[in-house]
Amino acid sequence: MISTALKFSSQSLNQFLKNSMELDEDKVVLNNLIENNGELPQSNQNKVVVSLINIEQETARPFRNKAVPLNNGNYANVSLSERYNLYVLISANFDDYEETLKFLDAVILFFQINPCLDSRNFSNIPAGLTKVEFDIEKIAYHQMHSLWTAMGAKYQPSVVYKMRLITMQGNQTITFNTGVSQTSNNVKQ
Numbered sequence: 001m002i003s004t005a006l007k008f009s010s011q012s013l014n015q016f017l018k019n020s021m022e023l024d025e026d027k028v029v030l031n032n033l034i035e036n037n038g039e040l041p042q043s044n045q046n047k048v049v050v051s052l053i054n055i056e057q058e059t060a061r062p063f064r065n066k067a068v069p070l071n072n073g074n075y076a077n078v079s080l081s082e083r084y085n086l087y088v089l090i091s092a093n094f095d096d097y098e099e100t101l102k103f104l105d106a107v108i109l110f111f112q113i114n115p116c117l118d119s120r121n122f123s124n125i126p127a128g129l130t131k132v133e134f135d136i137e138k139i140a141y142h143q144m145h146s147l148w149t150a151m152g153a154k155y156q157p158s159v160v161y162k163m164r165l166i167t168m169q170g171n172q173t174i175t176f177n178t179g180v181s182q183t184s185n186n187v188k189q
Contacts, residue, residue: 002055002086004126005163006030009088009134010050012117016110017048017103027103033091033153040153044093048103049156053147054087058165083165087137089147091158104157111136111161133164 007030014028021027029047034040070076090107092100111134114121118131125131137160139147148155 001128002052002084005086005129005132006050006052006088008122008124008126008129009117009132009163012114012122013048013050013090013107013110016114017106020106020109033089033151033156038152046094046099048107049089049091049093051089051091052086053089053151053160056085056087058083058085085165086163088161088163089158090161091156093156100157104159108136108159131165135162135164136160137162 010028010030014026017023017027018025027046027048028050029043030050031041031044033044033049033051090104092104092107094100094103115135116131116133117125119125139160144158145155147160
């Protein structure tokens with residue numbers, strides 16, 4: 001589901017950029033900033049690069065029933081779904097600095113207009129995703145410097161977004177329970 005959410009978000013952003021800037025070619029790529037050998041990926045040149053930088057499990061859980069009713073009146077206990085927040089770095093990697101700023105501005109505008117990607121606004125949302133919410137992350141200068149240094153990359157103008165509540169469900173049946181078919185009201189006095 002992580003890959004699905006990132007691809008869908010990147011494709012939606014790409015379509016927005018193509019429409020708003022009247023472009024024919026794709027400008028958004030989902031990729032690493034640096035290859036394992038330390039080199040810059042050629043596919044990132046003159047593109048907006050979306051990179052996953054962190055995954056965090058959502059710990060605030062409402063009560064969820066793990067018993068799923070079956071057709072025969074019994075119940076299956078399934079593993080609970082878990083929710084995750086994904087942190088994505090979106091950087092503009094263009095030869096011309098003005099183009100870099102223009103695309104970064106358009107990225108921020110896209111997420112301002114679309115803080116939530118769901119089926120009401122995006123009919124092509126993949127099965128399994130109900131919605132993806134985006135919050136801009138406030139990152140101090142020294143934190144951003146540390147992030148880029150840890151990735152081994154030279155700084156590019158960028159922004160970090162938190163993609164909220166990506167649901168992962170294993171659909172593993174743990175046990176089966178028999179449903180109650182009748183009750184007795186025998187009370188001894």
